[in-house]
Amino acid sequence: MMVAALAVPALLTSACGEERDPAQEAADVAEIRAMHDNPPAVPVDPQRISYSDIEKNDLFGAGCGFAPENSLSVIALAQPDRGFLKLGGEILTLSPDKGGASLPMDSWQNYSGSDFAFELMRTSETGEQSGVEATSWPGSLRISDRQGKTVYEAGGTLQCGA
Template sequence: MMKASIWAVLAVPAMLAGCGDNRSPAQDAADVAEIRAMHDNPPAVPIDPERISYTDIEKNDLFGAGCGFAPENSLSVIALAQPERGFLKIDGAIVTLSPDKGGASLPMSSWQNYAGSDYAFELKQLPGEGEESGVESTSWPGSLTITDAKGKAVYQSEGTLQCGA
């Protein structure tokens, strides 16, 4: 008698689970695929690129002609684009990126796109008149988009693109 009641206790929840659920195996498979996709392709983790200071420029020999980007309402450059390399500062470290020389160019022989192993950035010169902002520099409206290694946007801002020697 004891064995029969144990089986009844175990079988009832299994039978009840199947009673009210009209889900098809295809719906279950779709749900499983969606959860796997979220696991295998997690959302982008936003970053906050830091100001590239003059000390950073001296310490890492970042001198040279090119373009710098400062976000809106800031004078702090957070991305540098030069003819042979691009730079970001993330978590206190200077990150060096390579230019896409087959893509669009910017003033001062710099490029619109730069990529590295962990991040890439796209620097755009937006429509608008350039203004002389120094003896050998000009500023335009610009935008910066930084993506992670999977191509997901982790930072985006409009601001000022300043190019000069």
């Protein structure tokens, strides 16, 4: 059946007096297969991790939180032994890459789970004291899906403290 489906376009183009370059035809088929086998990333919209989420899921502890620009709402938490995102109303727990780059308060730059991973970055080495035990830096958050495709990216504030 597949042979017949490929033969029809070839017959139609040759019937019109047009000859197709076999190499170009193979490249076109490969491009279509690649698009089918490797679909585009589906963007996500991380939600605010509220104090009630922290209480309900026992997310207390020292670490770092990320809030996107023009917001005070934390959408990612990084702690020494776990990281958190809230997607679709659900708190996701991710594991740190303890062999990678570290952040203050024994937290890590990279965390991954079964469906998503995130990377927190300080975009400046100069931080500003923002509380008795907290420091803030300009930062960024990148969330990727299980294929490693970026599904969310934002600049904002990375705040670390106890």
